[in-house]
Amino acid sequence: MDHSIPKSIRRKLREFSTEAYERELKIHLKKLNLLFKDWEGNKISSGELNHRIYEYNQGVSKKLFAKYNTLDADVLVGFAVANGVLVEEEIPADLYPFIERSIKLSQALKEEE
Numbered sequence: 001m002d003h004s005i006p007k008s009i010r011r012k013l014r015e016f017s018t019e020a021y022e023r024e025l026k027i028h029l030k031k032l033n034l035l036f037k038d039w040e041g042n043k044i045s046s047g048e049l050n051h052r053i054y055e056y057n058q059g060v061s062k063k064l065f066a067k068y069n070t071l072d073a074d075v076l077v078g079f080a081v082a083n084g085v086l087v088e089e090e091i092p093a094d095l096y097p098f099i100e101r102s103i104k105l106s107q108a109l110k111e112e113e
Helices: 007-040 046-070 073-082 093-112
Strands: none
Touching: 007 046, 007 073, 007 093, 073 093
């Protein structure tokens, strides 16, 4: 985290990056929950469910953990806003100068895809 960012702003950025992590995690856990329901309804086998849990742990779970534990909060919040994980209107105006660059970068990367 950039130490030139005021402490109060850094704290808010960490709070919003934690919220973004929770929201992204929830999206993926809901998908996993559907697999448990399929298993309970005998639509998939125990082995298939176990394999999908393993894939989740090795894939999405690791990626989210790495992302939210290696990138700075200002970058994470900017990316989360640009990707709709966080809604612009819920971000306090005093945070925007610190996340604008990340928002623009994320939008540019999406346009290139």
